[in-house]
Amino acid sequence: MYKRILVATDGSALSRKAVKEAIALAASLGAGLVTLNVVPRYPLGYFEGGSSVSSEDVGRIEKDWSDKGQIIADAAKKLAETAGVNAKAVIAKSDLVAASILAAAKKNKCDLIVMASHGRKGISRILLGSETQQVLTHSGIPVLVLR
Numbered sequence: 001m002y003k004r005i006l007v008a009t010d011g012s013a014l015s016r017k018a019v020k021e022a023i024a025l026a027a028s029l030g031a032g033l034v035t036l037n038v039v040p041r042y043p044l045g046y047f048e049g050g051s052s053v054s055s056e057d058v059g060r061i062e063k064d065w066s067d068k069g070q071i072i073a074d075a076a077k078k079l080a081e082t083a084g085v086n087a088k089a090v091i092a093k094s095d096l097v098a099a100s101i102l103a104a105a106k107k108n109k110c111d112l113i114v115m116a117s118h119g120r121k122g123i124s125r126i127l128l129g130s131e132t133q134q135v136l137t138h139s140g141i142p143v144l145v146l147r
Helices: 013-029 055-082 097-107 122-128 131-138
Strands: 004-008 032-039 087-093 112-116 143-146
Touching: 004 013, 004 097, 013 032, 013 055, 013 112, 013 143, 032 055, 032 097, 055 087, 087 097, 097 112, 097 131, 112 131, 131 143
Parallel strands: 004 032, 004 112, 032 087, 112 143
Antiparallel strands: none
16 A cells, blocks of 8 residues: 655654654554654845844754754654664755655655644634645645644
């Protein structure tokens, strides 16, 4: 059925639920697992001098975020390996979370994406957006959404 599953995780309690479900599914199917954390880039001003943070500080902050993202992805990988699932930990550096998830799924030849959704509705969904909705809308492969 599925040979390689990508699970997107941000380390939150809800995404840890998605990781556990993805691991269980991968174990039951004998599939591999790719654990993904998308790390944002540091926001810079649009105008020269718009940022009060030095380029060295920006580099340090982005490295800290990358290190934390790798820790999250590695923790999910370790859980998978403990369950006997062959896993790979990946981070992507981008402000476009949904696009990064889709790109990682394509790059790693995944045939299923597993991710969590907060299930926001109404104005909060409009204001906060929905990365899950974007993945669902643009994915060419199946997406399993957990709440």
